Amino acid sequence: MDGDTRKAQSDWISRSESTHGVERIEAFFHGNAYSMHRHDTYAIGLTLAGVQCFHYRRGLRTSLPGQTMVLHPDEVHDGQAGTNEGFRYQMIYVQPAAIQEVLGGRPLPFVEGGVTTDPRLFEATQTALRQMRGDAEPLERDDALAGLALALDNASGARQTRKSADFAAAQRAREYLHASCTHTVTLDELALVSGQDRWSLSRDFRTFYGTSPYHYLVMRRLEAARAMMLRGVSLVDAAAAAGFADQSHMTRHFRHAYGIPPARWLAMTSDRRAG
Missing domain, CATH: 2.60.120.10 (Jelly Rolls)
Known part of the structure; x- marks a missing residue:
């Protein structure tokens, strides 16, 4: 800081x-x-x-x-x-x-x-x-x-009183995240696409997809990066192509998602494929 x-x-x-x-x-x-x-x-x-x-x-x-x-x-x-x-x-x-x-x-x-x-x-x-x-x-x-x-x-033990969640709105946001996962996406964009206000969408997305919109976006980026790494694309190029700021940005999210750094994951995956 x-x-x-x-x-x-x-x-x-x-x-x-x-x-x-x-x-x-x-x-x-x-x-x-x-x-x-x-x-x-x-x-x-x-x-x-x-x-x-x-x-x-x-x-x-x-x-x-x-x-x-x-x-x-x-x-x-x-x-x-x-x-x-x-x-x-x-x-x-x-x-x-x-x-x-x-x-x-x-x-x-x-x-x-x-x-x-x-x-x-x-x-x-x-x-x-x-x-x-x-x-x-x-x-x-x-x-x-x-x-x-x-x-x-x-x-706090507060009683939940919100209205029924909107699946169609969350689904529209999910489709937009898939189409835009290599770009910076804001919650305002997702709200516009879904037709909901930003915080209702954020709550409903968790209800239907078990995670937040941003984590969902990051996981799509990581999936794309892993596929490129397996095709022989370097870590730095895979990070950039998948939408991360740089390799260290990708590595931080990779470790948080999978528990190991991408280079080790790639080595272990390549060894298993070779075997």
Whole structure:
């Protein structure tokens, strides 16, 4: 991330500028990190190492790796290390208006206690921290926001009241993604093609195809790249032809999708085919 700010010799904060109502930070602290304060955003994050403690809603909370912190807008809290080793964490700050765009006017989700072990919210937070970068594609960012908002709503135990999903609209969006998978696609484009508003489409696409529009797009790109690699096209050329920004961009998504880098996958696949 850009804009590193050093608070002390061994404590540091790395932050990204706010984009479309979302800001990301990563930080490491010993001892007391923050005094009591409040802000008008959700603060949703993961402790990466150590023990992170904070006072929140009349109690002392503890966050460990594998858990998710969810601080509701305008709730007073602080932050400090729970051990002498300090703690490292990542946090994403999201404007309530951005959550409302996805949830369509439902009450803002509230997760009791400030720390949760909900697996869907943990995964959505990991995805948001990974995908909501300054250089991310517009659809990638929108997908991460939608996934985070829906997981937050689910973790809060809110009763689902939305209208029936629109299969025909999701199907039109899917066909458009197939036809345009080598190009940058925005959620606005998909909304225009499908005839739905952007966030209804994002929710319905997940209902019918089990994944987000952006992840669906990336998987089509990866399928195209794998086919080209098997035909002898170099990794760098396959990445460009499939629609990735560069080889490293493809490799990052490849590892996330398949668990191994493309060069190793190609070597193992070629050995098996040769055998």
